[in-house]
Amino acid sequence: MELTALLLSRIQFAFTVSYHIIFPSLTIGIAAWLTVLEAVHQYTGKEVYRRVFDFWLKIFAVAFGMGVVSGIVLGFQFGTNWSELSRASGPIQGPLLAYETFTAFMLEASFFGVLLFARSRVRPGFYLFSTGMVALGTTLSAFWIMVNNSWMQHPVGYEVVNGQFVPTDWAAIVFSPVVWVRFPHMLFASYLTGAFCVAATGAWYALRRFSMPEAKVMLRMGLYLAAILMPIQLLFGHLVGDYVHDYQPVKFAAIEGRWHDEQPASEVLWAWPDEDLEKNNFEISIPVLGSLIATMTTDSKEVGLTNFPKDGRPPVLLSFLTFRLMVVLGLLMLFIAWVGSFLARKGRLAENRLMLWAVFFGFPMPFIAIITGWFTAEVGRQPWTVYGLMRTANSVTPTLTVEAASTSLIIFCLAYAIIFSFGTFYIHKLLRIGPKSVDDESSPPMPNRPLGAGMGNVNITV
Template sequence: MELDPLILSRIQFAFVVSFHAIFPVFTIGLASYIAVLEGLGFKTKNPVWMKLSSFWTKVFAVVFGMGVVSGIVMSFQFGTNWSNFAQASANFLGPMLSYEVITAFFLEAAFLGVLLFGRDRVPAGVHLFAAIMVATGTLISTFWILSANSWMHTPAGTELRDGVFFVTSWSEAIFNPSFQYRFAHMVIASFLTGGFVVAGVSAWYLLKGREVEANRKALSMSLWLLLFLAPAQAVVGDFHGLNTLEHQPMKVAAMEGHWETSKNVPLLLFAIPDKANQTNHFEIGIPSLASLILTHEWDGEILGLNEVAPEEQPPVAIVFWSFRVMVGLGLMMILFAFVGLALRVGDRFWRTRWFLQGMRFMSITPFIAVLSGWFVTEIGRGPWLVYGMMTQAQGVTPSLTGGMALFTLIGYIIVYSMVFSAGVYYLMRVLYVGLEDDYDEEPDQAERPKRPLSASHVPFELHEDSKFQPVNHGDH
């Protein structure tokens, strides 16, 4: 069987991007959280905030390192697998990636060392400033990358001449029609990811009775953040969807599994899209709800996939189900945020076992939701590389063979597996140590406390009624 270099190149880039995306989406939110902790510590002089900041800075360092390692090779693929696209888009994407390096990566690199190693070595105000600069750098980086990616979806400010894109307006190209929605959607997703991870880890520590005061504060802060951002993400997502309907109607049709242009379109809860026969099987839907959501009218008309030839349609099944995974997890996030609000009555949010266990599970869901959202965005753009102007087949490297693409794909999988394993190993060590400071270093054994925590060190126990109760230790 002959190997298709286009399919393998798409799989390779999808694998690398998906692997890389889970790290920056966490570090963007976590960097801002660390800056807030540093600010609270600087203002209040409460050591709890500094302890939390020190711990989460260690986590940030490991995840940031994994993100850098996994992201560097992404730019190489433009030359190795997508040279036609790289040459055609160089007038725009070249400067955009350079701006990201100059304005964001250098900023992060300059102040990350101060953040990681400057505690107690530089004035507190300088350390706080370093934390703010690192957080600012992550947001600036997001700005440039999302602008470049959005241009590929809604190209503006450029014209294609002899197979090469020429910039006619930098402001229109940078602030292209979908950029503001994508940027807001991704930043909120990053803060939600950071918030749910902090909440999940804090819940795990509370279940174990470790550093109760600090982790109770961390959980409380995270729940307030999630209470506002989870519903806000749904609103931003709605605006993003309307923008996509205007500029990429076939993507929305794939998201909805909608084949025939019609009115009163139902919202499909379940279906098995069949692209070969241009239909769905086993549909379960709510009448007219898709029309209401997308057009804000019960009888609103929505274009169907059959408006274009089958070869111009995106892979419908992947887009359809990825969208439902993303939305379903988003609704779960909103639910847990409001449950956390309800449990604040009687200060139960950090003492209710089932809720803490649930928050542990929810710490994984933002990563799945982000990947699902990226699948919808990028796969739903197919078969276009630059929407409506350059196809994926036109952008692939002409001399690339299927064997070469398969060889590099296998290489990436092996190397990234090693990077991920090493990163997770060190991350687990950081999480095991936690916020406590006095630990043995025993290279041949698993790390454990030099002075194991006895019952007298833990002011609460978890009883059968799923609540922490004070422990009476007499003279202790």
Template sequence: MFGLEALDLARIQFAFTISFHILFPAITIGLASYLAVLEGLWLKTHNDTYRDLYHFWSKIFAVNFGMGVVSGLVMAYQFGTNWSRFSDFAGSVTGPLLTYEVLTAFFLEAGFLGVMLFGWNKVGRKLHFFATVMVAIGTLISTFWILASNSWMQTPQGYEIVNGQVIPVDWLAIIFNPSFPYRLMHMATAAFVATAFFVGSSAAWHLLRGKDNPAIRTMLSMAMWMALIVAPIQAVIGDFHGLNTLKHQPAKIAAIEGHWENHGDEPTPLILFGWPDMKAEKTKFAVEIPYLGSLILTHSLDKQVPALKEFPPEDRPNSTIVFWSFRVMVGLGMLMIFTGLWSLWLRKSDKLYTSRPFLYLALWMGPSGLIAILAGWFTTEIGRQPWVVYGLMRTADASSGHSFVQMSITLIMFVVVYFALFGAGLGYMMRLVRKGPKIDEGKETNEGGPGQKRTPARPLSAADDDGTEADNSPSLTKEI
């Protein structure tokens, strides 16, 4: 069917499940740190706006966290079901790294998540804040171990191969492999940027519909400050990451650039747009800028970038895909930087919350961070092909060897179940976002907080069937 083989279906299945999964941890990482900041600001300023925002986003965090855990479990099982030969070859490295993630990050998150979500009026303020911070740190530790494992597959070191299996000889070299620092920073920063635009888009949606209050304005303001500061930093990190990739995976860079051959000593041009044709071994309809490829990729005007024809055809990544996935990521990154700069200009003229063109841009930029993460992940993983462990094991040798029929059935089942299950979860999460933070303007409220009488909304009862938010006032609590 469509010229696909069982191996292709196994790759599509893994790509499909990881594409769903990666969205949830990205928002979890960003929201956990955002909640820690909100609670810290509330404790410092006693401004109830931060408290109300904390309650609002903690509900969304809880739903997102749950979906991330469920989708992540499937990924672990697939290593044994569809990629058993890879597990047999490299499991002595990837297995312990993923175990360390469970023993450190997951246990840390699980230990403090209950206090964070349900202990608001049961523990002291400092202990509750400590729990929130620990959950935020746990998400970053999880990122550390996952990226260590994946980065080792990109730039393996610290091992020996004995009887056809990888044997660890230097764990520090394995963990801190050449691409790890750049990929860790790139992914963590991407999560913060994606969350910032998710939060900013939510605020813009409410402002465009006339719901203007201090909480909504604070959401937009904090999101745009994050975009203004972190999006340019992400571009710098991406540049360093690109230099590292050029050094260790030059074929990936050649595929990303759609660069097929060098001519004499001419510097490498930058191909802005075009269509890399793997069979014709050329990029059709190329729009080039002379010298710019050398300047961006080597930081010089005379050095050349390796070309795809310098590598055997069987060792070339699919340039058609990574050429465009990379440009989607970069294009969205430039739009993020532009949005942050526009917000600064509007902030100076006191129009940040009233400029409808900007609010519409902020609204539509909501999913931009997540789309950029997916595009970057496709670039990284497809650009590594045809290797599952770069230079050591080919993807074709890593699969379990299931039949075409078996892979077709399981792929269809994954698609149906994922869209039904996570579609419902995302729909519920968007329903919470549309409700916005609950603000009791003009009403006398108690100070609230850990150890106080105010009862927080429970994450899974935040929206009633009729679309109204559950009343969690002290009087109703007493009646119940």
């Protein structure tokens, strides 16, 4: 494969955005959870919720900072690597990104300092209000980004003037039905990320008999929230599939691994798509299920990839595999959340070390599911940046050289590796120190012994 400025720019943007999305996904979920924690603490007066809040506020601060730093460069890349896209879509994308600054960043910058430094200087009600405003700010940030990206996926409310996409109906852009299925899908994914990270931390502490009152709060609240949200998330995932089916049929065909028209259509559970031979190897499929999923009928005709020219198809293998990985991870998270919640409700979770291990090792699942979901959306949109209107090949900066693109890619990889290493190290240090527990007022770091050592006599009720 020949290295071109276009290919290197795509790799660079995919790398930076994949790295960046980890942190907003976590902070959106944690910010909302911190609001709930503070409300519960003020309502019940139980100090355990305050200790858990203070503990996760530190982690939130580090992750928030890493998200800001890693996200700044994304905006610069629109000018350095994708200037043609910026020139053409600037009248729409520019204001949308500005709205994010004027709403989300304003709220976060105004109230985050209150959370960190002013608990003793403001009334409890105002502190709770500030926590809610930070959570609202992170949510608005996700909203405007999803409006922006959804317009690129399904452009509406515009006209072309002198080669630029000029907005004619902001209401159509902001309130597009595509936005209102994709935004909740991303928002619930972030809430689930926070829930699984919180529950996994509680499981880690429970396995090592460390900060047990706080561990029980984290396990219960994390698993209960995930158990409630996972079915809703799967519903919105299906609604996102409906929009892809209606507005991006070639992406839908690639995700389904469907090469030829079928009526009724089968559902391919597993295969290895061969784009050269236009067929699936090792295919396992269920008849009729494809039509049922696509239209909720048993006899609909579904189009295949061969209806579209080869230069208008997305990379089929990657779209097909990333979608299935996302779905499998979603089902696994549903299983862990429901079984873990059931055991916690019955007071038997602490006795089931296998389940605690499952919860602990479940923490990467929402991150991977989010990344693979974005890969499905963005790779499946190819060869377009603005779907059906502007190709990716026409969006790159014309004067960008291979040497310049290679240099910036290497610099970004090194910079992000350093940021990630230091950030991860510090978050791990905070996790080892743990929350200040009434069981251990001196709050020593977590003991340095092999995880699981001395677990034979664990006797807690979660």
